[in-house]
Amino acid sequence: MTRPSDLVALTPEGLYCPAGDFHIDPWRPTSTAIITHAHGDHARTGSQHYWGTKVGAPLLGERLPGMTLDTLDYGEVRRFGEARVSLHPAGHILGSAQVRIEVDGRVCVVSGDYKRDPDPTCAPFEVVPCDVFVTEATFALPVYRWPPMEAVVADVIAWWDACAARGVPAVLFCYALGKAQRLLAELARATDRTVHLHGAMLALVERYRELGVAMLPTVPVSDSARGRDFAGELILAPPSAAGSTWMRRFNNASTGFASGWMRIRGNRRRRGYDRGFVVSDHADWPSLIETIRATGAQRVLPTHGNTDALVPYLRELGLDAEPLRTDFGSED
Amino acid sequence: MRRFAELYAELDASTATSAKVEAMATYFAQVPAADAAWAVHVLTGRKLKRLIRSGELRTLAARASGYPEWLVEESYSHVGDLAETIDLLLDAPLEARDELSLSTWIEQRLAPLPSLDEAGRAVRLLAWWSELPHAQRFVLNKLMTGSLRVGVSQRLVVQALARVAGLDTALVAHRLTGDWTPTPAAFRALLDPAGQLAVDVDQPYPFFLASPLEHAVETLGERADWLAEWKWDGIRAQLLKRDGAARLWSRGEERLDGRFPEIEAAAAALPDGVAIDGEILAWRDGAPLPFTALQKRIGRLKPGAKSLADAPVVLLAYDLVEDAGIDIRTSSLQERRARLAQHLATLPAGADAAIQLSPALDGDDWQALARLREASRERGVEGLMLKRLASPYQVGRKRGDWWKWKVEPYTLDAVLIYAQAGHGRRANLFTDYTFAVWDGDALVPVAKAYSGLTDEEIGRLDRWIRAHTLERFGPVRSVEPHHVFELAFEAINASSRHKSGVAVRFPRILRWRTDLSIRDADSLDQLKTLAGG
Ligand SMILES: [Zn+2]
Ligand SMILES: [Zn+2]
Numbered sequence: 001m002t003r004p005s006d007l008v009a010l011t012p013e014g015l016y017c018p019a020g021d022f023h024i025d026p027w028r029p030t031s032t033a034i035i036t037h038a039h040g041d042h043a044r045t046g047s048q049h050y051w052g053t054k055v056g057a058p059l060l061g062e063r064l065p066g067m068t069l070d071t072l073d074y075g076e077v078r079r080f081g082e083a084r085v086s087l088h089p090a091g092h093i094l095g096s097a098q099v100r101i102e103v104d105g106r107v108c109v110v111s112g113d114y115k116r117d118p119d120p121t122c123a124p125f126e127v128v129p130c131d132v133f134v135t136e137a138t139f140a141l142p143v144y145r146w147p148p149m150e151a152v153v154a155d156v157i158a159w160w161d162a163c164a165a166r167g168v169p170a171v172l173f174c175y176a177l178g179k180a181q182r183l184l185a186e187l188a189r190a191t192d193r194t195v196h197l198h199g200a201m202l203a204l205v206e207r208y209r210e211l212g213v214a215m216l217p218t219v220p221v222s223d224s225a226r227g228r229d230f231a232g233e234l235i236l237a238p239p240s241a242a243g244s245t246w247m248r249r250f251n252n253a254s255t256g257f258a259s260g261w262m263r264i265r266g267n268r269r270r271r272g273y274d275r276g277f278v279v280s281d282h283a284d285w286p287s288l289i290e291t292i293r294a295t296g297a298q299r300v301l302p303t304h305g306n307t308d309a310l311v312p313y314l315r316e317l318g319l320d321a322e323p324l325r326t327d328f329g330s331e332d
Numbered sequence: 333m334r335r336f337a338e339l340y341a342e343l344d345a346s347t348a349t350s351a352k353v354e355a356m357a358t359y360f361a362q363v364p365a366a367d368a369a370w371a372v373h374v375l376t377g378r379k380l381k382r383l384i385r386s387g388e389l390r391t392l393a394a395r396a397s398g399y400p401e402w403l404v405e406e407s408y409s410h411v412g413d414l415a416e417t418i419d420l421l422l423d424a425p426l427e428a429r430d431e432l433s434l435s436t437w438i439e440q441r442l443a444p445l446p447s448l449d450e451a452g453r454a455v456r457l458l459a460w461w462s463e464l465p466h467a468q469r470f471v472l473n474k475l476m477t478g479s480l481r482v483g484v485s486q487r488l489v490v491q492a493l494a495r496v497a498g499l500d501t502a503l504v505a506h507r508l509t510g511d512w513t514p515t516p517a518a519f520r521a522l523l524d525p526a527g528q529l530a531v532d533v534d535q536p537y538p539f540f541l542a543s544p545l546e547h548a549v550e551t552l553g554e555r556a557d558w559l560a561e562w563k564w565d566g567i568r569a570q571l572l573k574r575d576g577a578a579r580l581w582s583r584g585e586e587r588l589d590g591r592f593p594e595i596e597a598a599a600a601a602l603p604d605g606v607a608i609d610g611e612i613l614a615w616r617d618g619a620p621l622p623f624t625a626l627q628k629r630i631g632r633l634k635p636g637a638k639s640l641a642d643a644p645v646v647l648l649a650y651d652l653v654e655d656a657g658i659d660i661r662t663s664s665l666q667e668r669r670a671r672l673a674q675h676l677a678t679l680p681a682g683a684d685a686a687i688q689l690s691p692a693l694d695g696d697d698w699q700a701l702a703r704l705r706e707a708s709r710e711r712g713v714e715g716l717m718l719k720r721l722a723s724p725y726q727v728g729r730k731r732g733d734w735w736k737w738k739v740e741p742y743t744l745d746a747v748l749i750y751a752q753a754g755h756g757r758r759a760n761l762f763t764d765y766t767f768a769v770w771d772g773d774a775l776v777p778v779a780k781a782y783s784g785l786t787d788e789e790i791g792r793l794d795r796w797i798r799a800h801t802l803e804r805f806g807p808v809r810s811v812e813p814h815h816v817f818e819l820a821f822e823a824i825n826a827s828s829r830h831k832s833g834v835a836v837r838f839p840r841i842l843r844w845r846t847d848l849s850i851r852d853a854d855s856l857d858q859l860k861t862l863a864g865g
Contacts, residue, residue: 142399143407143420263420264760265344266412269483270787275345309406316400325799 002324006132006299007083007101007108015110015134015326019103020083023047024110027327034085036112037096038063038177041329053087055123056095058207059177074123090114091125092281093178094208100128108132109295113304115280116287117146120185121178121213125291133297138282138305138330139260146260146284152277153186159256159275160193164232169250173273174258175331176201176238178281181208183236183258184215196221196230198237198246221249242273260284260332280332292319304328335363336371336434337467340474343482352484356492365516366435372493372522373514374475376486380438383445383476384453386414392457397421409753409807410760415473424466442475487728497523502538502727510535510585536570536581537607537653537661538727542717542734549698549737552718559665559721560693560701562713563736564648565623565823565837566613567630571595571647571687573602574657588612590633594640595647598683602675605657608649609725610690615646620712622825624835648690649676653725661725668725708739714822715739741820741838742862744854745845747775748815751797752808754782762797762809763790767819767839769832771856775813776832778859779821784841793844816848817841824862834859 002009008017014026022032029046036042037052038059045064052060054071061069072078074097077086082104087097092113099110109130116125156172163170174180180201187195194217197205202220209215221235230250239257241247257273260280268276282305283291292300292314300321302310307323314321342355356375360368374380390408394401399421411417432441441460445453461469474480490508494501507522511534552558568583578599580588589596592612602608614621614629625643632639652672653661660668669692676689693716695701705716715738723733746767754763764782768775785793793815801809820842827835834856845852 141407141410142397142403143411143417145420264411265416266754266760269344270761306410309403313400313403 002301005106006301007103007106008110008134010324010326017083017101020080020085020101022080024099025112034099035060036090036099037093039113039331041331042112053095053097055211056097058211059095059204062203062207088126088128089123091116091119091122094122094181094211094213096122098128100130106131108134110134111136113282115283116291117149119182121181121208127291127294129296131297132299132301133292133295134301134303134324135288135292136282136304137288137302137307137310138332139280139284140288140302140306140310142285144260144263144284145286146280147278149186152279153190156187156277157190159254160234163254167231169230169233169235169253170256171235171237171247171250171253172256172258173237173239173242177204179258179279180236181205181213181215182281183279184218185213188214188216192216193234194219196233196235198235198241200238201236282332305330333432333434333437333468333471335359336367337471339371340471340482341467343484349488353488353492353495356489357495360492360496364433365519367433369514369516369519370434370438372489372519374480375484375489376508377479379478380442380475381446383442386477388450388453389414389418389476392454393418393421396458396461412753412760415470415477418473419466419470422461424464424469429463437472438475493522497525499525505538505727509538510581533574534579536572539568539583539609540726540734541729542736543729543731545718545735545737549702555697557721559669559719560695561650561690561717562693562711563715563717563738564611564613564620564690565712565714566611566620566626569610569612569647571599571608571610573599573604573606576604591629591635592645593635594645594686598679598686601679601683605654606652606675607654608672609651609653610647610649612645612647614643616644622712623823623837624825624827646685647687649687650690651725664722664724665719666721705737705739741822742824743818743820743842744769744859745816745818745848745852746779747813747850747853748811748817749775749777749813750808750810761790761794767817769854769856769859771832776856778832778834779819779836779839781819781839781841785844789844813850816845816850816853818843818845824859832856
């Protein structure tokens with residue numbers, strides 16, 4: 001249970017700030033919704049008035065067509081009722097934000113989704129000092145520790161090359177917003193080959209290019225003639241395309257999945273991909289602990305994922321921690 | 333070890349069996365025989381001697397990682413594999429410095445572990461963990477915790493070996509059956525091109541396994557070309573009589589000697605140089621006792637008078653694969669059965685009760701057999717076996733000549749009440765379920781099942797379980813009684829060891845009955861009626 005001093009509380013619509021009369025990433029329609037980022041479990045349709053970051057607006061536009069959206073620059077302060085509100089980079093995807101709420105000198109920060117690893121497609125996470133920190137907990141177990149991105153890029157390139165040598169396509173599944181663009185940007189440091197894209201990724205990659213993110217050249221799979229041989233090509237597709245009829249055009253394809261979940265062998269095997277690449281847009285365990293400490297918050301409310309281990313661990317560290325039951329997903 | 337860790341990673345990464353066989357064949361051809369021998373040993377599921385207790389490993393993992401033990405436990409229950417959990421919790425150098433061979437690791441580093449004291453083991457393990465890169469450390473942990481489980485069966489290992497040696501798989505399979513010692517000489521003997529079977533007197537033959545009949549029985553052709561038998565629900569076994577002594581092997585290639593003295597005593601009357609394939613059953617008055625009776629015998633190494641009297645056993649003989657010391661697997665089933673019947677006919681009174689011919693069923697045509705099959709349950713059998721009379725005795729599960737034609741399973745509607753995280757492929761998802769039926773106003777657990785749902789359903793149920801947990805008992809969670817599932821099972825027996833008083837065999841989930849509420853679930857009384865009491 002939250003307390004009044006937490007500045008936020010749970011309502012049936014979602015996470016609510018009574019002092020400012022707004023919701024953050026509500027899962028049901030409300031009057032005022034501040035959206036941390038454009039992922040489906042955070043940006044939902046139906047609310048009357050949306051607020052988000054200026055840089056993330058084009059992506060929110062893809063997700064919430066026709067909505068009324070006002071934007072804030074990172075760091076720009078705006079009054080909502082009794083609350084002073086500002087948005088700060090979360091390092092999760094392009095335009096993602098943490099929400100800082102200040103009421104009578106007390107500060108609560110809602111992290112949204114975040115990561116601390118470098119990402120060429122978005123502004124790095126900013127540590128915002130606060131009294132109350134609502135932190136995500138998607139990967140909140142110490143077995144989740146991310147390898148350096150250079151090593152993962154080298155693995156992906158080696159797999160691509162091995163597929164080319166065997167004369168088979170390499171189909172890499174990853175989330176269409178954020179992960180796909182980050183991979184295209186990271187791979188650009190190692191190669192300049194063209195990558196083929198599933199239709200669900202085209203518009204989002206286009207938005208990223210318009211916003212100035214440098215990525216590998218891409219072509220839509222649908223531009224290729226029927227019966228084209230994709231041997232040796234790298235194809236990016238959303239996980240939902242796995243096992244669909246769309247996959248039939250890639251003869252004998254080797255498949256990979258780029259996600260933090262791939263850290264665990266059982267996940268890799270259960271999903272039946274040939275390869276798992278550990279790339280996450282969420283904080284790993286060391287980052288979670290380090291970030292929570294860096295904010296200086298004495299009160300920590302983990303949510304969005306696995307809070308079972310994190311809450312008692314934070315209590316052992318002497319923090320006032322309590323889980324917050326929300327409706328966010330576990331996609332990565 | 334580096335080379336073996338690479339092989340492990342290759343086997344783990346590929347889902348295609350052809351790629352696995354290829355990777356193993358390359359490995360066997362490249363590495364020294366001493367390493368290849370150990371690789372064969374662990375890849376075929378043979379274990380190393382117990383090297384260290386799992387509790388001690390967890391304590392050391394906590395020490396090495398700096399995390400409290402409960403967090404190591406929590407991580408383990410999420411990952412589902414201790415070897416992997418430990419590897420994931422620790423930093424590792426990116427560069428390989430380990431050039432010790434697999435055999436050196438196992439024989440010189442691991443084998444002495446049990447003889448050290450705890451402090452000695454700790455010093456070594458902490459050093460190894462800090463020196464080894466991820467892939468090797470994971471494999472090292474796997475070797476210490478027991479099973480490798482990398483999706484490789486003995487059959488695939490045999491295929492790889494046969495490819496390297498240019499030999500027939502049946503020959504290699506036979507050489508690898510039974511007690512196989514991982515030495516360089518034994519590995520070279522596996523690949524020996526001479527084609528001679530240097531059969532050890534203790535060594536059984538690889539079992540020929542039947543496949544489930546999935547099409548109409550009439551498609552098998554003429555009834556007269558087939559032998560029909562009951563499908564007995566016991567322990568498949570091979571009885572060898574060589575050099576004047578009897579040896580009893582289970583299908584899992586475990587020696588059963590000493591557990592079934594009735595059968596061994598009867599074997600004394602058999603001629604030397606025979607190998608009989610059959611089924612061990614608890615048996616009284618010409619009919620099988622429930623499997624639970626046999627279960628009590630399996631665990632008893634030297635059964636006392638009471639357990640011999642409570643659950644007397646019989647070997648129902650199916651087949652004869654060796655006669656007068658000669659491998660007769662290539663002759664026809666008809667021929668082999670005739671010789672088997674001859675041998676059994678000469679058994680003296682008493683012995684002929686402990687080893688009997690599994691009777692051939694009459695039934696003139698397929699319809700008559702189908703009617704017999706309908707009566708399987710009353711007889712305590714699982715259905716029928718159909719074997720082509722002209723068939724040789726093959727190796728492993730080869731389709732075409734031997735079919736099991738089982739009766740349809742029983743079904744029941746039961747309520748999900750407990751859930752536990754799975755292991756291996758399904759680690760960190762709640763996939764092991766306990767189901768209950770009504771006993772008056774109470775739900776009593778009657779079955780555990782962990783197969784039958786799609787991945788999508790498993791994911792949905794997993795989220796529901798997390799949100800509707802009532803209580804946690806270690807890794808087990810009790811959940812709100814809400815979901816009803818239709819379960820199938822093969823048999824039901826009265827059981828004093830179960831709270832419900834019944835035990836169901838081989839329960840599995842048929843479907844998620846979202847159309848039913850928990851009040852629609854079955855009752856214990858209904859189950860007991862099925863159990864015949
Ligand atoms: Zn997100
Ligand atoms: Zn999210």
